Amino acid sequence: MMDILLQEDSIISPLGFSTSENIKAIKAGNSGLQFHENSRIQNGGCYAGILDASLLADKFSDIGDAKKFTKLEQMMLLATQSVLNSNQLNLSETALIISSTKGNIDLLDNSQNFSKNRASLNYLARVIQEFFGFKHKPIIVSNACISGGLAVAIAKRFIQVGKFNDAIVVAGDLVSDFVTSGFQSFQSLSATPCKPFSKNRDGISLGEAAAAILVSNKERKGNNISLVGDATSNDANHISGPSRTGEGLYKSIQRALQESKLSASEIDYLCAHGTATIFNDEMEAVAFNRAELVHVPINSFKGFYGHTLGASALIENILTKHSLLNNELYPSLNFEGLGVSKPINIIQKFEKKELKTALKTASGFGGCNLAMILKKSFNGYS
Amino acid sequence: MDIARKHFITNSIRIKNGKIFLNKETILSLDPKIDFSQFLKDAYKQLALKYPKYHKMDSLCKLGVLGSTILLRDQDFTENTALVFSNASSSHDIDIKHKQSMESIVSPAVFVYTLPNIVLGEISIKHKLQSENVFFIEDQFNADLLVDYSETLLKSGKASSVVCGWIELKNDQYDVLLCLVSNNGEIPFTREKLEELYRFDNE
Known part of the structure; x- marks a missing residue:
């Protein structure tokens, strides 16, 4: 079976606007989790990893008009742009695979400055497709918390049967009121920054981020x-x-x-x-x-x-x-x-x-x- | 070599406009004017589902459990029968209910259904499937994606058979096609045949 290679990648998160910035923060022991006030929540707020919207808009202005895109779209577009910058890809042949659980869900009944159907994952995918000019319709995966990894597995499986040779996988989700209120109702939000596998762990902290990766069967320099x-x-x-x-x-x-x-x-x-x-x-x-x-x-x-x-x-x-x-x-x-x-x-x-x-x-x-x-x-x- | 021809649509179920068809034959026909929740109740009774958990589920899961139970009745399938589902509106039917509840008290029993793949979980529990699952979002029925992805699972041995299809629910309008795909049957598992089954909703 052919080798499926994980190539150029990008992470847009509170820890940084590139994979290398993210890894630098991880090595320094920095966390993106901070206390955010939210009147919906019992303790008056919770720890969450939230991207600063104005910092994001500032970064986004390098590639587009931030006012025309939702926060999630800006994040996912930046992640995709970064992967495309590093490679000469033919976008008429490259697959685009999008992963998100809730997309722009907070627009569902309060669409703010955007059209109401922007809450749909189809719309989100179309925004990314059209921004860069991918020829093929994106494949959208929404399979709860395994979505981002499953999207990579799907890229591999399709490459192995010859459906395409290169796929950009893009994933993103926000800390929305929708999701925060739901996890709150489950009483599964941690009172402190979350402590995986620890004795005194008491639940999750939510976070928001986007990421993108090139999955390919073609060898390229620097990826093995x-x-x-x-x-x-x-x-x-x-x-x-x-x-x-x-x-x-x-x-x-x-x-x-x-x-x-x-x-x-x-x-x-x-x-x-x-x-x-x-x-x-x-x-x-x-x-x-x-x-x-x-x-x-x-x-x-x-x-x-x-x-x-x-x-x-x-x-x-x-x-x-x-x-x-x-x-x-x-x-x-x-x-x-x-x-x-x-x-x-x-x-x-x-x-x-x-x-x-x-x-x-x-x-x-x-x-x-x-x-x-x-x-x-x-x-x-x- | 056309490997795709090795697999067949063994069985298919179509749910739309108050009617349920099994392999294009009407097995239930209710007044299309009855409201959606009544349709789900009546279909459960008349098709003898006998699965009390059904009543606790959201509507998308009810459609999936209803459809898959009739589809898989008396059929050979294993715990490795994969689920490859798709729709356009994700879980927005229940998402809207959760959003409305955010004005007052949010219920975990509602929130838990606010992901499209929960229906795959409910079907897996009902039929004891510990298989590959995926939920794709598409703006309309896309037979190509369902056939291509199901074939990758079958050819690579990741699944022994597949239940694939479309399960759309928006504003109480429902549109379901589920197919059991395996080595048995006469209808070749192709895009054309899947399209034909999807287009079929009236005799």
């Missing part, structure tokens, strides 16, 4: 990370509660390993979902133990970004790729003592280490789970 296995599996257990046995996550890991022809013992690094809810993190620890990944260094990036929903699995996929390229393990921010019933090997300090393979996982509402295996090509560039 392949996506060698990927699988999704539904828990078939509960639509909002994770399976106690980690069934779907375990199955997706097994299936991804099988495709990659690697064994669990060959995985050098595991980038978990780690939302910091009691049940999610416990479920992941159970699944990782069943999959014999107890000793693999593992982190969650949610302490840096919060949960960026449909963008999270793409951002974390990009960060996993750079961990491999840089041979660096980044600490799981806000970790305060293991708070899951099964042992896992949380990364607690920055470490330089030769890394060849990594596993990225994600889980979401609707019982969905995703596992992806990234591998460094030994004869590639670095």
Whole structure:
């Protein structure tokens, strides 16, 4: 089977306007999570990773008129532009795959300066397509919190059957009132910046970000990370509660390993979902133990970004790729003592280490789970 | 070599305008003027779903569980039968209800349905599927995407069979086509055949 390469990428988040700025912030231990006042919320607000709108508009003015685009559109357009800048791509042949859970949902009944149908994901996708002039209609994936990673897997699967050779995958989601009020009703917002896998974790922090990546079967200079296995599996257990046995996550890991022809013992690094809810993190620890990944260094990036929903699995996929390229393990921010019933090997300090393979996982509402295996090509560039 | 011909549309279900068709045959015909929630109740009763959880679901999930249950009755499928669904309006039907509730008290029982792929979760629970899932958003029915993606799952061995289709709900107007795609059957799994099944909604 042909190699599917993860190439140029970009992350637009409170930690920075490029992947390198984001990684620099992560290495410095900076978090995008800050307390934001919100009268809807019991404590008068919550910790969230929110992008400064005027800073964003300022950055966006380099490529367009910020007044004509929503905040999310500006973020996703900037992410896409950055990937396109670095490559000579023929946009009449390049696929565009968009991932978002809620898009511009706050426009649904209050469209502000925009038309009402701008709340639709179809509209969002069309904005991105037309801004750059992609010839083909975008593919839109909306599959809860695995969306961003699933979109990359879909790119790979289509490339492997010859539907196209290059795909730009773009993901984005906002910290909307819509989503904040919903998680508040679930009482799953953390009173502090979220603490994945920790003893005293008490829920998620929300975050907003956009990211983009070029997925391709053509070798280009400076990229040698392949996506060698990927699988999704539904828990078939509960639509909002994770399976106690980690069934779907375990199955997706097994299936991804099988495709990659690697064994669990060959995985050098595991980038978990780690939302910091009691049940999610416990479920992941159970699944990782069943999959014999107890000793693999593992982190969650949610302490840096919060949960960026449909963008999270793409951002974390990009960060996993750079961990491999840089041979660096980044600490799981806000970790305060293991708070899951099964042992896992949380990364607690920055470490330089030769890394060849990594596993990225994600889980979401609707019982969905995703596992992806990234591998460094030994004869590639670095 | 035309590998696509190896797979067939084994079974199909169409739900629209108060009617339900199984393989183009009418199995339920209600007055198209009855309101949508009554249609969902009557269809449940008359088609003997016997799945009390149904009543707790949002309308999009009810349509999906209703459709998939009739589609998969007496059919061979496994836990690796994938779900490849699409629509235009995502979960906006319930999103609007959640938005309205934001003025007063937000209910987690409503919020939990505000993602289009929740219907895949409900169908997976009902039929014990631990398979590949995806929910695509399209501005209109796109047979190409459904066929192409289902084929990638079948050819790569990621799925043994696939339930694919369209499940649109907007302003109480519903439009559903679900197909079971497997190695069995006579109708080749092609864009043309899928289009034809989608266009068919009256005898």
